[in-house]
Amino acid sequence: MKTDSSRKAFELAQDVIPGGVDSPVRAFKSVGGTPIFIEKGEGAYLFDIDGNRYVDFVQSWGPLIFGHCDKTIETAVMDAVTRGLSFGAPTEVETQLANKICNMFESIDKIRFVSSGTEAVMSAIRLARGFTCRDDIVKFEGCYHGHSDSLLVQAGSGAVTFGTPSSPGVPADFTKHTLLAKYNDIESVKKCFENSKDIACIILEPIAGNMGLVPADEKFLQDLRSLCDEHGTLLIFDEVMSGFRASLKGAQGITKVVPDMVTFGKVIGGGMPVGAFGGRLEIMDKLSPDGPVYQAGTLSGNPVAMHAGMASLDKITEDKELYARFESKAQKLVNGFKEAANENGIALQVDVRGSMFGFFFNDNEVKNFDDALKSDTDRFAKFHQGMLNEGFYFACSQFETGFICDAMSESMIDDCIEAAKKVLSDIK
C-alpha cells in the first residue's frame, strides 16, 4: 500500500504541530507506522491522500453514526450556514435539540450544550461539586473523561485511593480531590468512601470504551447507585461515547440504573463540535445565570452544530430498525474475528454493545483496566497494520472501541472478516 504522500504530510505537520497531530491518539504511536492523512470520507469509506480506500470503523471516534457526508446532515448544515455561522446569542434550534434529548431521558430535566466532551465532563463535575458543596470525586482506572486537570490522574501510592497527576503540568493540588477506584469492583469504591466523607460525585463510563470495550456489570451499577444514595453523592454517567451508540438511549437504554447527571458528545453533534451535560432540575438550576455555579462558552450551542445534531438525532429516532441492524453487523463482525482467531490459535476476547464493538488480544475476559493491560499490544499493532493494508481502518490503539455505521453493508462486513482471516494467519 502506497503511503508516500501521508508520510511527507506527516513530516511537514510535525514541523508546525506538536507530534504532527491535534490529538495524540491520531499519531499511531501505539501501533507504529505513519498516520494516514485523509483526503475525504464517503459513506462507510475513508480515502487517504495517496488514493487508498478504507472501510472506516473509527468514524471520527464515534460521531459519524450514518457514515461520512450523510446527505440529511449535510443538507441541514449547508442550510444553517446560509443564515450565519455563530451569533453568541440564543437560537430556537438549541431549545429544539435540548427538548429532543430531555424528552428521551428520565434522568434529564435540563441540559446545557458545550463544544466538546471534555468541556461537558469538566462542567458536570464543577456543577456536582457546587450542588453538593463537596470537593472530592471518584473516577475509575481505565475510564477517560477528557483532558481536564482533575481527571488526568493515575493510581496513587499503595492503599491510598487519592490519585496523582498522570501528566506533567497538572499540579498535585489539582488531583488531590480525585479518588481512583477499580472498574466493576464495588469494594474499591467503598474504600473511597472510607477515605473521604466529602465525595461530590462518582463519574464513570457506564459502558467503558477507552480501555477497549468493557461494559460495567449491572450489579456494579446498582451498587454504585445505592452507595451514592447512602452518601448523598451524585452518580454521573459519562455517555460521550456510549450515548446513542450502545442503544437508542446509550447505556441508559440497557441498564435499569438512573444516574443523577449525564454527559454527551460525539453523535449529538453529527460530526460537528458539540458536548452536553444534563440532569435533574434541582441540580441544573444551580448553573449560572440562574444559579451560582459558573460555566460559559463562546461557541456553546453553535447553531450550525445544533442543526447537525438535530438532523443526526432525528434520523436516529425515526429509524426503528437502526439499532437492530447495528447489533447484527457488529455481532457478525466480532464472531467472524473470533472464529478466525480460533482457527489460528490466537486468544481473542470480543464484545458488542449496539453499534460499539471491541476485541482484545487477551487470554482472559477483560473486566477492568488491569485485565486490559494484559492484552498483547504488539499483536494488536500487527493486526492494525495488516488490516490497513487490506483496506480496513481500525482504531490505532488496543484500548479503544470500534464502531459500525449505517452506511456499512453486509458485504463490507463479510470482506472485513475475510481480510481478518488472512491477517490473523499472517501474524499468528
Ligand code: KE4
Ligand atoms: P472530547 O473532549 O475528545 O470531545 O471528549 C472527551 C471524552 C469524554 N468522555 C468519553 C467517554 C470519551 O470517550 C471522550 C473522548 N473519546 C476519545 C476516544 N477514545 C476521543 C479521541 C481523541 O482523544 O482524539
